[in-house]
Each structure stands twice: as C-alpha cells, then as structure tokens.
Amino acid sequence: MPQSLLPWFLVIQRLGIALLTLIIVSFAVFFATELLPGDVAEILLGQAATPEAVAGLRAAMGLDEPALSRFIGWLAGLASGDLGTSYVNKMEIVELLSGRLRNSLQLAGVTTLVSVPIALSLGIGAAMWRGSLFDRVVTVLTISVISVPEFMVATLAVLIFAVWLDWLPALSYGADMSSLGTMLKAYAMPVITLSFVVSAQMIRMTRAAVIETINTPYVEMALLKGASRKRMVLVHALPNALGPIANAVALSLSYLVGGVIIVETIFNYPGVAKLMVDAVSTRDLPLIQSCAMIFCVSYLMLITLADLIAILSNPRLRR
Amino acid sequence: MMAEYQTTTAAKDAPKPKGPGWSFNWVGRIGLAIMLFWGLVAFVGPWLAPHPPGEIVDWDYFGPVSGDYWMGTDYLGRDIFSRILMGARYTVGIALAAVTLACTLGVILGMIAAVAGGWFDMVLSRLLDAFNGIPSLLFGLVVVAAVGSSIPVLILTLTAIYMPGSYRFARALAVNVNTMDFVTVARARGESTRYLILQEIFPNILGPVLADLGLRFVFIVLVLSGLSFLGLGVQPPNADWGGLVRENIEGLSLGAPAVIFPSVAIASLTISVNMFIDNLPTKIRDRSE
Numbered sequence: 001m002p003q004s005l006l007p008w009f010l011v012i013q014r015l016g017i018a019l020l021t022l023i024i025v026s027f028a029v030f031f032a033t034e035l036l037p038g039d040v041a042e043i044l045l046g047q048a049a050t051p052e053a054v055a056g057l058r059a060a061m062g063l064d065e066p067a068l069s070r071f072i073g074w075l076a077g078l079a080s081g082d083l084g085t086s087y088v089n090k091m092e093i094v095e096l097l098s099g100r101l102r103n104s105l106q107l108a109g110v111t112t113l114v115s116v117p118i119a120l121s122l123g124i125g126a127a128m129w130r131g132s133l134f135d136r137v138v139t140v141l142t143i144s145v146i147s148v149p150e151f152m153v154a155t156l157a158v159l160i161f162a163v164w165l166d167w168l169p170a171l172s173y174g175a176d177m178s179s180l181g182t183m184l185k186a187y188a189m190p191v192i193t194l195s196f197v198v199s200a201q202m203i204r205m206t207r208a209a210v211i212e213t214i215n216t217p218y219v220e221m222a223l224l225k226g227a228s229r230k231r232m233v234l235v236h237a238l239p240n241a242l243g244p245i246a247n248a249v250a251l252s253l254s255y256l257v258g259g260v261i262i263v264e265t266i267f268n269y270p271g272v273a274k275l276m277v278d279a280v281s282t283r284d285l286p287l288i289q290s291c292a293m294i295f296c297v298s299y300l301m302l303i304t305l306a307d308l309i310a311i312l313s314n315p316r317l318r319r
Numbered sequence: 320m321m322a323e324y325q326t327t328t329a330a331k332d333a334p335k336p337k338g339p340g341w342s343f344n345w346v347g348r349i350g351l352a353i354m355l356f357w358g359l360v361a362f363v364g365p366w367l368a369p370h371p372p373g374e375i376v377d378w379d380y381f382g383p384v385s386g387d388y389w390m391g392t393d394y395l396g397r398d399i400f401s402r403i404l405m406g407a408r409y410t411v412g413i414a415l416a417a418v419t420l421a422c423t424l425g426v427i428l429g430m431i432a433a434v435a436g437g438w439f440d441m442v443l444s445r446l447l448d449a450f451n452g453i454p455s456l457l458f459g460l461v462v463v464a465a466v467g468s469s470i471p472v473l474i475l476t477l478t479a480i481y482m483p484g485s486y487r488f489a490r491a492l493a494v495n496v497n498t499m500d501f502v503t504v505a506r507a508r509g510e511s512t513r514y515l516i517l518q519e520i521f522p523n524i525l526g527p528v529l530a531d532l533g534l535r536f537v538f539i540v541l542v543l544s545g546l547s548f549l550g551l552g553v554q555p556p557n558a559d560w561g562g563l564v565r566e567n568i569e570g571l572s573l574g575a576p577a578v579i580f581p582s583v584a585i586a587s588l589t590i591s592v593n594m595f596i597d598n599l600p601t602k603i604r605d606r607s608e
Contacts, residue, residue: 025449028461146539146593147537147593148585149585151544151564152582155564155568163572169419198350225525254454258457262549277460280460288464295457
C-alpha cells in the first residue's frame with residue numbers, strides 16, 4: 001500500500017471499529033434492559049393483572065415474540081427514527097425526547113463554550129511556565145477535581161454559591177426564565193459543575209500535549225537560537241501540538257456524558273439523563289433503551305472524533 | 320474479599336523505601352499513609368465504632384459535631400462516625416475486590432494476547448475496544464437497573480467496566496517486552512508460552528501494572544460512589560460513602576456535618592491514591608519508560 005494512503009486506511013479502520021462498537025453496544029443495551037426484574041405487563045396492569053389481561057397485554061405489546069426478533073425490529077425502528085412508545089404514559093418516545101434532548105444539548109453546548117477557552121489557556125499557560133507556582137497550583141487543582149466524584153463537585157458548588165453566598169438558586173427546574181439574567185442564573189449551577197469536571201481533564205491533557213512538543217529537539221533549537229519562552233511555545237511548539245490538543249478536547253468532552261447524568265439528577269435539570277434515571281425507576285424499557293443509545297452514540301462519536309483527529313494530524317503517517 | 324484485600328496490600332507494600340531507587344518523596348509517603356489508614360479502617364473499623372451503625376442514637380436529626388457524636392448525626396439521628404467506619408468496608412472492600420478481579424483478568428488476557436498474537440489477539444482486542452466505547456457510569460446504571468443491586472453484582476459490573484482498559488494497558492506493555500532479545504532467546508530455547516508469560520514478561524511489566532491498578536482503583540471508587548449516589552449502589556440500611564452523601568443530601572442547605580464528612584472520606588481516599596501513584600519510587604517508574 002502506498003504510504004500516502006495509510007492515514008485514510010487507518011481512518012476507515014477506526015470508523016469500522018466505531019460501527020462494530022455501536023452494534024455491540026446496542027446489543028448490550030437491548031439485552032441488559034431485557035433482564036429487568038418483573039414482568040412489564042404485570043407492572044403496568046397493577047391491580048387489574050388477571051392472567052388473561054396479562055397475556056392479552058403481552059400479545060398486544062409484542063412481548064411474547066422471541067427476544068432476537070424484537071431486537072432486530074428495535075434496531076430497524078432506531079434506524080428509521082421510530083423509537084417506539086413509552087410503556088408508562090403511552091407517549092411517542094421521539095416526542096418525549098425531543099424537548100429533553102434540546103435541553104441536554106444546550107447544557108452541553110454552554111459548558112463547552114465556557115470550558116474550552118478557559119481550559120486551553122490554563123493548560124497552555126501551565127505548560128509554558130512549567131514548574132512555576134502557577135503550574136503547581138493548576139496541577140494540584142486539576143488533580144483534586146479529577147479525583148473526587150462529580151456529585152461532590154456539584155455539592156460543593158451548591159454549598160458555596162447557593163448556601164453560603166446565596167447568589168444562585170440550588171435547583172434549575174421551575175426557575176424563572178423570563179429575562180436573560182434569571183435564565184443565566186438557572187443555568188449557572190449545572191454549567192459551573194460540568195465545566196469544572198470537563199476543564200480539569202482538558203487542562204491536564206492540554207498541558208501534557210504541549211509539554212511533549214516542547215521536549216522535541218526543534219523547539220529546544222528555537223530556545224537556543226534566542227527565541228523568548230513565549231515565542232518558543234506559541235510560535236514553534238503550539239502549531240504542532242494542535243492535533244493532540246484537539247484530540248484532548250474531544251476526549252474530555254466525552255466526560256460530559258457521565259457528568260451530565262449526575263448533574264441533571266442533582267439539579268433536577270429537565271434533560272435526557274434525568275428522563276433516563278426516572279425511567280429506570282418506572283421500568284420504562286423502550287425509554288431506557290433510547291436514552292442509553294443516545295448517550296452511547298454521543299460518547300462514541302466524541303471518542304471516535306478524538307481518534308480521527310489524532311490519526312489525521314499525525315504528520316508521521318503522511319510521509 | 321479479605322484474602323484479596325491482603326494480597327493487594329502486600330503488593331502495594333512492596334515499594335517501601337529500602338536502599339537507593341526505592342525511596343520516594345513526602346507527598347507519596349503521605350498518600351501511602353492515608354491509603355493504608357483507610358485499608359486498616361475497612362478491616363477493623365466496625366469494631367471500633369462507638370455506636371452500632373444502624374441504631375438511632377440521637378433524637379435530633381442532622382446533629383452537630385459533639386463529644387458523643389464525633390462527626391454529628393444523620394437524617395435519622397444515627398452516628399455518622401460509626402457509619403463512615405462501616406462504610407469504609409463497603410467502599411474500600413468493593414473497590415478492592417473489583418480492581419483485583421479486573422486487573423488480574425485484564426493482565427493475564429493481555430499477556431496471552433501479546434505472546435500468542437494472531438486471531439486470538441485480534442478478536443479479543445477489537446471486542447474489548449468495543450466495550451471501551453460504553454461510558455462507564457451509563458454501563459453501571461443500565462446493568463444495575465437490569466439485575467438489581469447487590470454487592471456481587473456491583474463487583475462484577477465494576478470489573479466488567481474496567482477490565483478492557485487494564486487489558487489494553489497490559490497488552491501494550493507486554494507487546495514491547497515481547498520483542499526484546501531475552502524473550503526471543505527464551506523462545507528459541509524452546510520455552511513454553513506459560514514460561515514466557517510468567518518468567519520473562521510478567522516481572523518486567525509488574526511496576527507499571529501496579530501503578531495502573533492504583534489509578535483504576537480510584538476510577539472504581541468514583542463510579543461506585545456515583546452509583547450509590549444515584550441510589551443504585553449499596554442498598555439501605557447499609558451505606559457506602561456515596562450512599563451516605565445521598566442519604567444526607569437534604570442536610571446540605573443546613574451545612575450539616577453528615578453530608579460533609581462522607582465527602583471528605585471519599586476525597587481523602589482517592590486523592591491519597593493519586594498522590595502515591597504520581598510519586599512512585601523511581602525503580603518502578605523507570606520500567607514504564
């Protein structure tokens with residue numbers, strides 16, 4: 001194979017792995033939720049669960065078909081955008097999800113806008129003045145945030161901003177959305193928490209990426225020929241670290257997926273994760289499956305994107 | 320669980336300062352000390368508890384720190400200090416069991432894949448890579464929701480989540496060692512795969528694997544606490560540290576010690592492990608380069 005085609009070969013291979021992952025994930029999601037204890041028909045009927053009624057409802061819902069044929073039907077439905085109906089309130093899942101998904105994406109979007117610029121400047125700054133007081137403070141802070149659970153960051157944020165300082169409301173749902181100021185306040189808490197969690201990862205990875213580039217001979221050469229430290233990092237090292245940094249950004253954003261589950265639950269934020277945690281308690285199978293798939297697909301997209309950036313930005317593969 | 324606990328501590332005890340190369344700085348020592356402290360508490364803690372962890376001892380709820388109740392009381396008036404001592408057994412015990420299982424399985428499979436190569440390596444690697452594409456907390460959420468939460472289920476779920484990463488790490492290390500001359504010589508001598516793995520490769524990847532085990536332990540503690548915080552981990556009336564935070568979250572607006580101390584316990588454990596891992600003795604570190 002000619003050398004110039006190698007990156008594209010790797011890209012196609014990576015996309016293939018992503019597709020394979022998607023199939024395995026959907027398989028796992030479908031059959032894990034199949035294992036939920038208790039019969040759905042019995043739970044839905046409650047008091048009225050006579051054997052005949054249960055059998056009738058099972059037939060009507062297609063639960064008496066073999067699991068594999070239901071799995072294939074479910075996959076086909078997913079592909080065509082038909083997610084089925086919720087067991088609990090008989091609403092179309094697409095309808096239930098659309099508003100929630102917009103809320104969650106909004107939360108993720110605002111968090112990205114807030115955290116990326118802050119994280120990049122802190123990460124690059126820490127690498128530029130490596131070993132300085134600033135670097136050490138940033139390192140200790142990021143390690144602390146990474147080593148504690150997300151709910152603790154959230155708890156701490158509530159304690160500081162809502163309880164002690166009394167600046168922000170502790171819950172976002174049902175807050176007054178009439179003006180820009182109050183809307184910002186309602187978003188602030190979840191966004192602050194998520195930004196902390198995501199930025200910590202991003203700062204660490206950005207710092208590592210820049211330091212790795214600084215350690216190369218050509219950057220040392222720049223320093224030796226008399227370039228200032230700032231010029232050495234920003235002009236010589238940074239352009240070559242862009243690939244790894246973009247990779248780091250995409251990879252850290254995948255932490256949003258886990259963080260959002262905890263944060264939406266704590267702040268009662270009406271997003272997909274809250275919907276899913278509620279669906280787990282009501283055993284609403286189709287809804288759990290759809291939510292889980294949304295999370296898996298977004299996570300998969302982000303880590304695949306990170307890998308693709310890493311492959312395409314590596315000049316050694318293009319020789 | 321206790322046997323696993325002891326073997327792991329023995330493994331962690333190995334990098335003690337003895338002679339050049341094994342010494343490490345004070346940050347690492349503090350980390351190691353706190354780690355061992357929590358390990359000891361998980362082992363003997365429940366016998367030290369001043370009150371039974373499940374008993375309501377104070378008629379006031381969210382009581383303050385006092386001489387009788389060193390860390391205040393919870394939302395039912397139970398002694399938080401005793402509950403944290405008991406919770407250490409759940410948090411540390413489950414996480415240790417899961418990390419031991421995950422790393423043992425992952426390292427063994429990783430070394431076999433690196434030495435055997437071919438189809439076995441290819442299929443296993445792709446399959447476990449695919450597993451890595453599932454966000455960990457979500458995986459835990461779905462599985463625990465599906466089969467219900469009990470301690471064995473939690474341990475196995477956490478093992479399943481973190482085994483692929485351990486496999487990937489061990490395989491990458493073993494592939495590097497596998498191409499070295501002394502392994503080639505051993506192979507030319509006609510040694511069996513089993514000998515190659517146990518005598519040639521394993522001793523040379525042990526250091527980095529132990530560091531990886533520590534990091535994975537931190538991740539497992541975090542996910543376990545997250546699951547318990549969502550009410551899907553250790554079930555009441557028992558509670559691990561994440562569960563203690565969940566139970567007492569109402570006390571947050573009162574600034575109750577009942578919600579602060581369990582949080583501090585989690586943070587001290589995870590941060591101390593990180594401190595120790597980041598400052599491992601050079602003798603272990605250099606092997607990883």
